[in-house]
Amino acid sequence: MTPLLQAWRPVVFRALCMLGAMPGISHALTETEPLPMVYEAAPEPAERPNSTPAPALRVTSGCTLYLPRIDDTRLNKANVGNLTLMLPTLHATPVKVQSIRAGGDPVEWTRSALQSASRYGLQVVSAVPPSTGATRQATAEVALRLAHSWSSGLNLVSHVVLQASFRMPGTEAVVRQYHGMGTRANWANGNGEFMSVLNLGMEEAVRGLVVDVAALCDGKPLPARAPAP
DSSP states (O other): OOHHHHHHHHHHHHHHHHHHHOGGGSOOOOTTSOBOOOOOOOOOGGGSTTSOOOOOOOOOTTOEEEEEEEEEOOSOOSEEEEEEEEEOSTTOEEEEEEEEEBOSOHHHHHHHHHHGGGGGTOEEEESSOOOTTOSSEEEEEEEEEEEEEEEETTEEEEEEEEEEEEOOTTSOOEEEEEEEEEEEEOSSOOHHHHHHHHHHHHHHHHHHHHHHHHHHHTTOOOOOOOOOO
16 A cells, blocks of 8 residues: 555544535435425515524505416426535535425416415415406416525525516516525435525525515516516
8 A cells, every 4th residue: 555545544434424424425315205385485574583684574455466377497307416425524525416396286386375364464366367346456476487496515505486477457567586595504405404495595586575565465566577587
């Protein structure tokens, strides 16, 4: 054995020991156990421990959002992220990258998240025509454009994008996109952990949409924005 290999032998041994001991490296996520895509609302940002307080969001009573259509327009509908297993050495060498599969219905996941906006005082109605003559209401066709989660060091991160096409009487549709980012500690690469961080990203995207719906109910117009390609 050359002197160079002898010098690196203890380093490689310690790295392999760490690889087996660290819970974040454990292979808890498998191709046969896809994410259930079930939405569960977390506490509001202002109520979460160890988080930056955010202003409480409350919609003036009587505001209704009608959702005649919800679509999944993601380019890759089978997967919702990736897990990168890293060798805990100085340069953090990746040893495996695994896709995270979606096992549930992303459309129903999106619908449940939008219906959870009732916690902010917004009334959400699905698959029903808007009420004629009512003033405090908005109609939006919503599409799930992105739902992606990934491992980053000892954390999990997610990015969710919703696109809403608001249709107001007598005007052209106004298209807006809402980006939500979620982050949480990664303990064991578990399915529930990845689902939790995706829900955090979805929650933030829904929160942005609720702010615009509240403005529409108050008679404030939204600037038109072109959808992303």
